Amino acid sequence: MNGFILRGGLIYDGTGAPAYSADVLVREGKIQQIGKGLAAEQVLELNAEGCIVTPGFLDTHRHCDIAPMRDKNFGEIELAQGITSTVVGNCGLAPVPLDPLQHAEFYEYIEPVVGPALQSVNTSEYKEYTKALEQSNLLLNMGFLAGMGAVRYAVKGFSSQPFTVTEQEKAQKLLEQAMDSGALGVSLGIMYRPECYTSAQEYDALIQPVVRKNGLLCTHIRGEGDNLLPSVQEVIGIAQRTGARLNISHFKATGLRNWRDKIFRAMECISEARARGQEVTADFYPYDGGSTxxxxxxxxxxxxxxxxxxxxxxxxxxxxxxxxxxxxxxxxxxxxxxxxxxxxxxxxxxxxxxxxxxxxxxxxxxxxxxxxxxxxxxxxxxxxxxxxxxxLSMDWRDVEEVASLPYTALISDALYGGAGNPHPRLYGAFPRMLQKFVLEKQIMPMEQAIHKMTGMPAQRFGLNDRGILRPGAKADLLVFRPEAFFDTATYTAPCSFAKGLDHAFVNGKHVWSNGTFSPNAIGGRLLRREESKMESECY
Incomplete structure (x- = not known):
């Protein structure tokens, strides 16, 4: 067989446009045609009637940096909930560019987030790390950010002292190497050591290699509770002074006394920046509790x-x-x-x-x-x-407000530290979005929710051949019945797979079929910045 046709599904193309009925023809890993009554020779036909067909979900904030090389069944948890692409290196807490033997202190610090290090994998250089990912038989597409926390540690350890001129140049060189290796941008983890010691003015200088190559600036801000507003203002200021495209990670207000208040003031701050012409966006996860x-x-x-x-x-x-x-x-x-x-x-x-x-x-x-x-x-x-x-730090009504914003995309922020009782978002964030915000609460229409899980994050990270169903795009596709596709993980019983995904394709490879994982269908690839034109569109 030379490709396949998904016949008779309801197409949500990832742009936010209303759904329409059509067939989808895929050949050589790309969408060739979309239309009614498509005919093609020597292709497999799959009946999608009664189902919706969407782009594969993009989780652009997931801490599976080492998991593809370490975890035997990596891909199963992700594909069960429709994730076909992910971006790692978030919150500054990345394993690169550090050697687990020489920098064991930092690896111990980030282990609850990314899991145990692999001494057999060279993470001391970005080019070696990307090579290891490519050689790990990826079942998902994976892009990466340069983690500023790791860069700072590589230069000056956990020291609280300001950067010297020489140290600043070393850090900039490491970021330059990351971008040359295909990084989609840089992530800051200003809440965490050692980045909590970094000033806004130091960031202005440090991120210049990323700004020059139009990489995205993703920020775990300094504070998300009492200090939410000054923390949002801090990163908007960095972006304004440097010209960086800014995304605020897991945007929320924590702390009982801040509920139904601080989030609105932070939204106003973002709206003012966007009105000035800054590209400022954010993302969120569909839970009222976080993990750290x-x-x-x-x-x-x-x-x-x-x-x-x-x-x-x-x-x-x-x-x-x-x-x-x-x-x-x-x-x-x-x-x-x-x-x-x-x-x-x-x-x-x-x-x-x-x-x-x-x-x-x-x-x-x-x-x-x-x-x-x-x-x-x-x-x-x-x-x-x-x-x-x-x-359990958030008010659910605040979460709904953030989810409804026109510039927020969905993430999971899932950790891979091997916790015995992990956050349920590891297993179910994406179907939960549809069940909670679309079907149950009716906060937004299906096409808007799908857009926040596909086209919006793809565009934001410059992955313009993914996230949208159109001829020529990569064939990352999902087929499911919304009412039957749901998460089962809870805070008390989190290690439970999502249910109801009928089919998933990664670059045209059939990796998930009626609840069955296909680990031998190797379809993933490394997503590098230079492969896509960074066409900016501020949502």
Missing amino acids: TLLSLLPPVLMEKEQKFFATPQGRERLKTEIYREHAGWDNMVLSIGWARVLLSGVKGVRYATCQGMTFEAAAQKNGYADPADFMAELIAEEGAGAGIIV
């Missing part, structure tokens, strides 16, 4: 303390003193949402494995601690950077 590392709860004054410090009586008392007070310019998640909204999602050791999925209050009580801060100190002393958490 335990160390993100650590107050700034304690960030540079060694792990063993928290095993001492002085360390425990200092932690309790600092975590129960406010710190200027830093969002204290414990004070803003309380321990009852912080769940322990994953640990490396066996000592606290049975506490995974429990709130910090419950886990502390189980282990004989009256104050959860004492349990946190014990966990840091025992686990170091290895513990992951889920923070």
Whole structure:
């Protein structure tokens, strides 16, 4: 057979236009024709009547940087929910350009996010990392961002000191190498070490190699709670001064006292920037809780303390003193949402494995601690950077407001740290979008939701041959019945696959058929910046 025809489906083409009935003819990995009554010789015919046909979903914020080379069944969780392309290197927490043997401290820090390092894979250079991805028999398409946190660590470790001229030049050279290797842009993780020590003015200089090549600036901002507004203003200022195209990652307002307030003020700030002609966009995930590392709860004054410090009586008392007070310019998640909204999602050791999925209050009580801060100190002393958490920090009504904005795209922000009780977004973010916002809440029409999952993120990252169904585009395609396509993962039972996807194709390869994963149908490829014209269209 030479290609295939999807016959009689309802086409949502990814542009946001209304659906229409048509056939889709695919040959040699590309869409050849779309129309009614298509005829072609020597092609397989698949009946899509009663189903919708969409572009494959693009998850442009997923932390599976190392997973294709490490996880045997990588691709199954993703394809079950319709993800055919993803972008890694987010939040500055990337494994490149660092050697896991020489830079073990940083790898330990990011392990709850990207998972354990592979010493057999060379991640010390971007060209070697991309080569390893290409040789890993990708089942999905994967693009990458240069992670600024990793770049800063490569140059100056976890030092809090400003960049010297020489260090700045070294960092710029690394970003230049990333862009030459096909990076789609750069990600900042200003909330995390060591980037929390970087000033806005330093970023202005550092990101110049990315701006020159029209790469996207993706930002995990400095604060998403009490400091949401100044944090949004900070990255808009960086983008305005440098001319960068800006995307604000997982846009939200955290903390009970900020609900139904801060998000609207931040929206106004973005609207003003867009009215000035800046390209400022954002993305979101369809949940009211996020996932991160335990160390993100650590107050700034304690960030540079060694792990063993928290095993001492002085360390425990200092932690309790600092975590129960406010710190200027830093969002204290414990004070803003309380321990009852912080769940322990994953640990490396066996000592606290049975506490995974429990709130910090419950886990502390189980282990004989009256104050959860004492349990946190014990966990840091025992686990170091290895513990992951889920923070139920958002108001669902705020999430709906962000989802409805014309410039927001869907992401999962899924972590691959191997947590025993991971965030459910790892398994189900994309079908949840359709079930929650379209079918259940009716917040937006199907064509708008599909656009936020396909054409919008593809355009934003310069992947102009994906995300839209049109002749000549790459044949990343999904076939499903919306009412039967749903997520099953929850906060209490997160490791549960999405259900109801009939077919998925990656570059024309049939990788998913009626609930069956086809790991031998190798269809993925590395998505490099130079392969696409970066045609900007500010949504």
